[in-house]
Amino acid sequence: MKKIIIIGITIALVAVYIVLTLLQSEPVPPLPVESNEPSVGDIESSEKLWTSQMFFEKSNIAIVLKDTPPANTSIQIDPHYEFISFGSTDEGSTLFPLFWDIESNITAESFLARISFPFDLSTVPEIDGDGFSLHVFGYDFSDKKWNKLQSVVDNENKRIYIQVSNFSRYALGFSSVTN
Secondary structure, three states: OHHHHHHHHHHHHHHHHHHHHHHHOOOOOOOOOOOOOOOEOOEOOOOOOOOEEEEEOOOOEEEEEOOOOOOOOOEEEEEEOOOOOOOEOOOOEEEEEEEEEEEEOOOOOOOOEEEEEEOOHHHOOOOOOOOEEEEEEEEEOOOOEEEEOOOEEEOOOOEEEEEEOOOOEEEEEEEEOOO
């Protein structure tokens, strides 16, 4: 019983350390309209005009919409600094103890957006080494599963990018290179 309590306390302390480290990362300015950031999917950012930029200071997340959104558009980000105890992942994947719910009144599939999440390499030193890589995971509410999304890691700016056509629940995590 003492072992279980010690393991639980250790996991909780590691989770608190990771969350505090993420919260201390320096905010970045909104993404430029035309930038040289890594491209995501088949969109090359240096060739496309991304018009609407939003930076959410509390969560340190940047969202850039490809087209101007309709009037009265709202986007909310609700960060959850807690151990993720729901949903499954593929074998070899591990999620950080932090996830974000991103919601909007924009109709799903009617827009294209790039989301930029912060990360801190010092929290997990074996990133992109020892057979693991950093990814954004999206939560599928119907399958109750965290799915690895195509992600582009920018180590220099400590950001990870995804491209989406609907907003959802997202988390960062590691995935085995073989997955």
